[in-house]
Amino acid sequence: MNFWESIGLAVESIKANKMRSFLTTLGIVIGITAVILVMAIGQGGQAMLIKEMEKFGTNLFVVYVNYQEGGYTRPGDLTEVDINVIKELVPEVKYLSPVRYDRMNLRGSRGEEMAQVIGTNGEYALVRNFDTRWGNYFSQADYLMGRRVVVLDEELAKDLFGHGNPVGQRVMINGTAATVVGVLKKEESVFGFNASKNAYIPYSVTKSITRWDMVHQFEGSARSKEEVDQAMERIKTILERRHNAPNHYVTYSMEAEMESANKITGIMTLVVSCIAGISLFVGGIGVMNIMLVSVTERTREIGIRMALGACRRDILVQFLIEAVSICVFGGIMGIILGYGGASVVAYFAKWPSLVSLKTILVAFLFSAGVGVFFGMYPANKASKLDPIEALRRE
Amino acid sequence: MIKIIDIKKTYFTGRLAVEALRGISFHIRPGEFTAVMGPSGSGKSTLMNLLGLLDRPTAGSYVLDGKETAGMNERELAKERNLKIGFVFQTFNLLSRLTAQKNVELPLIYAGVSPGERRKRAALALERVGLSDRTHHYPNELSGGQNQRVAIARALVNRPAVILADEPTGALDTRTGEEIMAIFQELHREGATIVLVTHEADIARHAERILRFRDGLLVSDERVANPIDARVVLEETRGGGETS
Numbered sequence: 001m002n003f004w005e006s007i008g009l010a011v012e013s014i015k016a017n018k019m020r021s022f023l024t025t026l027g028i029v030i031g032i033t034a035v036i037l038v039m040a041i042g043q044g045g046q047a048m049l050i051k052e053m054e055k056f057g058t059n060l061f062v063v064y065v066n067y068q069e070g071g072y073t074r075p076g077d078l079t080e081v082d083i084n085v086i087k088e089l090v091p092e093v094k095y096l097s098p099v100r101y102d103r104m105n106l107r108g109s110r111g112e113e114m115a116q117v118i119g120t121n122g123e124y125a126l127v128r129n130f131d132t133r134w135g136n137y138f139s140q141a142d143y144l145m146g147r148r149v150v151v152l153d154e155e156l157a158k159d160l161f162g163h164g165n166p167v168g169q170r171v172m173i174n175g176t177a178a179t180v181v182g183v184l185k186k187e188e189s190v191f192g193f194n195a196s197k198n199a200y201i202p203y204s205v206t207k208s209i210t211r212w213d214m215v216h217q218f219e220g221s222a223r224s225k226e227e228v229d230q231a232m233e234r235i236k237t238i239l240e241r242r243h244n245a246p247n248h249y250v251t252y253s254m255e256a257e258m259e260s261a262n263k264i265t266g267i268m269t270l271v272v273s274c275i276a277g278i279s280l281f282v283g284g285i286g287v288m289n290i291m292l293v294s295v296t297e298r299t300r301e302i303g304i305r306m307a308l309g310a311c312r313r314d315i316l317v318q319f320l321i322e323a324v325s326i327c328v329f330g331g332i333m334g335i336i337l338g339y340g341g342a343s344v345v346a347y348f349a350k351w352p353s354l355v356s357l358k359t360i361l362v363a364f365l366f367s368a369g370v371g372v373f374f375g376m377y378p379a380n381k382a383s384k385l386d387p388i389e390a391l392r393r394e
Numbered sequence: 395m396i397k398i399i400d401i402k403k404t405y406f407t408g409r410l411a412v413e414a415l416r417g418i419s420f421h422i423r424p425g426e427f428t429a430v431m432g433p434s435g436s437g438k439s440t441l442m443n444l445l446g447l448l449d450r451p452t453a454g455s456y457v458l459d460g461k462e463t464a465g466m467n468e469r470e471l472a473k474e475r476n477l478k479i480g481f482v483f484q485t486f487n488l489l490s491r492l493t494a495q496k497n498v499e500l501p502l503i504y505a506g507v508s509p510g511e512r513r514k515r516a517a518l519a520l521e522r523v524g525l526s527d528r529t530h531h532y533p534n535e536l537s538g539g540q541n542q543r544v545a546i547a548r549a550l551v552n553r554p555a556v557i558l559a560d561e562p563t564g565a566l567d568t569r570t571g572e573e574i575m576a577i578f579q580e581l582h583r584e585g586a587t588i589v590l591v592t593h594e595a596d597i598a599r600h601a602e603r604i605l606r607f608r609d610g611l612l613v614s615d616e617r618v619a620n621p622i623d624a625r626v627v628l629e630e631t632r633g634g635g636e637t638s
Contacts (some may be wrong), residue, residue, distance in 0.1 A: 005503060016491050304487045307448060308548070309476020309504035311469045387448045391487065 010322040013294075014329070024290040025330030027283025028370060032334025032363045033341065034276040036355060040342030042269040043354040046262065053258050055187070057129050058225050059094070061232050061253040063239070064217035077243065078215040080203065083121075086218075086238055092231035096220035097124040098203050102210060106199060107172040108160025115156055117173065117199045119206025120219075127221050135167035135182035138202060142181075146204035150178040154186040156197040173201065176209050228253045280366065283330070284374035291323050291378035302382055303390025316383035323375025324368055331367025335360055395555055395587045396422040396445065401454035403440050414440040415451070416610040422556070422589065427582040427621075429598035430591045432607035439560075441607070442591050446479055446558050447471045459555040476504050480549025484561035486541045488533045494520060494544045495529040501552045519547040523577055539570035546577055556587045563597055569631060575600045576624035600624060 014021045065073045083096050100119040105112065122140030124130075130137055138149045150171050157166050157180070166180045178201060207213050222231040232251035239249050295302070302315055310318075339355050346352060403415040415437045422428055432438040443449040444456065447463060456463045459478050466474065480501075481487075488497045498516040507515070520529055523543040533541050542562060549557050559578065563571030579600060582588055590601055598604050599622045606614040 002506075012491070300487070301489055304489060305500070305504075306472070307446065307475065307481050307487075308501045309472055309552075311472035311504075313469070314472075314504060388443050391448075391483070 006321045010325040025326050027286045028330030029334045031280035031283050032331050033338040036338025037341045038272040039359050040355045044351040046265045048351040059221040063251050066250045075214045090234045092222050092227040094223045095123040095127045097121045098215040099217050104174045110162040111159050119203040131185040133183045133185040134165045137182050143202040148178040149181045151182040151200040153198050157183045228255050284370040288374040295378050295382040299390045299393045303387045306387035312383040316379045319379035319382045320375045324371030327367045327371030395424045397457035399455040401451045404452045418612050425585050427588045427601045428603045429601035430605050431598050436607040437610040438607050447475050478555040480554040480557040482549050482559040482562045484564040486545045490533050493530050498548045519551040523547045538566050559590045572624050572627050
């Protein structure tokens with residue numbers, strides 16, 4: 001008997017027990033659906049996360065004082081002079097900005113609000129990949145000259161001036177007047193709208209408003225992704241020497257952050273794959289169970305076939321193909337459902353639907369493999385039946 | 395066609411050894427119509443299983459169509475069953491999920507005959523037993539006599555060396571049984587070799603030779619002087635029983 005006829009035979013006997021075959025294959029359907037869905041969500045989420053992080057720039061790094069190990073920030077930990085020294089000595093650094101956070105009272109023509117004011121330099125827009133909606137980010141010259149200028153986040157600008165372009169208007173920052181030179185574009189992200197309400201002013205202005213010189217951290221970007229680690233290492237060494245404070249500084253980079261994010265999604269995928277694997281295993285046992293029932297029910301048929309000239313291998317192949325067909329049918333259903341589910345998730349989460357051909361192929365082969373593995377025992381049992389006994393059975 | 399020389403079959407059940415056949419020899423010539431008779435436990439079923447290559451003898455030689463079957467492996471035996479033997483059972487043993495046509499095609503599938511050729515030969519076999527108009531019926535849509543005729547068509551379809559019929563009329567009423575015997579006699583006239591197992595003397599007398607068994611031994615081997623002609627019986631009893 002040739003292969004295609006065996007398949008036809010298997011399909012016919014599956015059709016003869018439609019409901020039973022369907023229920024049997026449900027375990028496989030659920031398993032394969034879960035595998036595909038998890039793979040797609042894992043990969044889609046990871047792609048989204050990476051895209052999100054890349055908005056900040058993958059070359060981004062941060063240097064700050066090590067608070068955890070007994071350290072604390074004090075004036076002189078990080079200074080503006082450090083920036084000049086670092087830029088002089090570390091060629092891997094492209095941009096470097098001092099960053100200082102203060103909560104200050106801001107008053108515009110339409111409103112007043114306590115907001116976070118970031119004191120920094122003109123390169124900060126380049127470090128953080130800022131886009132402006134109106135006007136421009138303040139320049140390095142503004143920073144060096146200590147001009148009283150301010151850049152607002154779009155949400156903050158709305159609170160202070162209502163809708164419309166506020167460039168050229170005046171904001172009172174803790175009683176000091178500053179001119180709005182730019183408004184940053186509100187950014188859309190997976191986590192909803194980025195509704196940060198920050199104001200950005202030259203660090204020199206922060207100093208004059210607060211009469212207090214203390215830089216919280218440096219944010220910078222390296223010339224390339226590969227140079228981030230080198231840049232951070234060198235900066236750390238320079239700062240430790242200059243301030244005579246070993247192990248006082250901590251560095252942090254988007255690159256390292258992304259690696260750990262990748263690791264987490266990798267672990268997540270592994271865990272859920274294990275669960276999916278278990279459900280496929282359970283589904284396989286269901287298939288084995290029903291095939292054993294089928295062999296018992298069809299003992300007489302097996303006897304008849306043997307009497308008519310089927311050899312043991314013919315019987316084995318018949319039942320094996322039947323088990324594989326049930327599983328492959330479930331696998332195909334699972335692929336369809338998983339693909340559909342992944343597309344729905346991708347649609348709502350606004351990330352690309354990532355069901356790769358490889359995933360589909362693996363799912364297909366895996367379901368067939370489950371069929372072979374769990375069908376082997378019943379098929380073998382069928383083929384070992386004694387034809388005389390089998391023919392006598394009712 | 396069949397050469398049986400000193401065949402023995404012993405079953406071992408636990409410590410007990412049951413001798414079902416205790417040394418039997420006989421020949422069956424091509425074209426012979428032989429009946430095998432005996433009470434239950436006489437060893438006739440065992441003999442049937444051995445002749446049908448469903449079982450192997452403990453000792454002795456069985457030459458089927460000029461080939462010694464002792465020492466054949468499982469696959470060779472399956473092939474011999476497929477090509478040389480046509481089974482007809484008491485309970486028909488048709489597959490209920492398949493139509494008459496598909497049931498008759500079964501042995502051809504295992505013989506590796508192409509689908510087109512299979513259809514042709516199965517249709518021809520069904521025509522020979524007078525069921526051309528029932529090819530697409532399922533077994534449960536056919537009467538007992540019709541089902542047995544499908545089974546005979548299935549036994550014929552691979553042009554076997556011998557047809558083994560095990561109580562083929564046992565599940566049928568007298569008249570229908572007679573119709574089935576008429577078909578066997580028709581096949582016999584056309585040259586088929588037939589071995590018929592039965593415990594009914596009336597049925598056995600349709601054959602031209604009767605082998606009688608008792609306690610695992612062949613006790614008599616006689617020619618039937620005047621075999622019953624099923625056609626004549628049917629003519630005489632016309633009007634009664636099943637008509638088809």
